[in-house]
Amino acid sequence: MSPPLSEWKADYARYDKTTELKLREASEFWLEGNAFFREGQWFRASERYQKVLVWFTYTFPEGAEEHRRFDDINLRIYLNLCFCKLKTKEWQEVKDFAYQALKIDPDNADVHFHLSRL
Numbered sequence: 001m002s003p004p005l006s007e008w009k010a011d012y013a014r015y016d017k018t019t020e021l022k023l024r025e026a027s028e029f030w031l032e033g034n035a036f037f038r039e040g041q042w043f044r045a046s047e048r049y050q051k052v053l054v055w056f057t058y059t060f061p062e063g064a065e066e067h068r069r070f071d072d073i074n075l076r077i078y079l080n081l082c083f084c085k086l087k088t089k090e091w092q093e094v095k096d097f098a099y100q101a102l103k104i105d106p107d108n109a110d111v112h113f114h115l116s117r118l
Contacts, residue, residue: 017058019059019060019061019062019066019070020066022055022056022058022059023059023066023069023070023073025055026051026052026055026056026059026073027073029048029049029051029052029055030048030049030052030073030076030077032048033045033046033047033048033049033051033052033077033080034080036048037080037083037084040087042084042085042087042088043084043088045080045084046081046084046085046088049077049080049081049084050081052073052077053074053077056070056073056074071104071105074100074101074104075101075104075105075108078097078098078100078101078104078111079101079108079110079111079114081093081097082094082097082098082101082111082114083114085097086114086117091118094114094115094118095115095118098111098114098115
């Protein structure tokens with residue numbers, strides 16, 4: 001079954017924006033997630049962080065600077081998701097997000113620390 005037309009329109013609207021605009025708009029979800037994170041609201045923080053990943057599904061950075069920013073934000077999102085999922089005892093998701101983070105930075109000590117806690 002195909003998604004409703006409204007979802008296709010929303011997807012296209014995200015896809016059609018510039019990378020800079022997508023990064024800026026995704027940052028809003030990231031900041032909301034950080035606020036929930038500081039409050040210990042792990043499920044709500046996780047939901048906001050995952051929205052950032054959805055926005056980034058439609059993002060194709062160009063040039064070294066955009067790639068660096070994109071990877072930097074993704075790494076932080078994956079690390080925060082690892083921490084949230086540790087707190088909610090969702091072990092498989094901790095692994096999944098940790099491995100995504102390792103693709104960006106294989107030597108990241110925080111990722112290895114999160115994996116060691118499993």
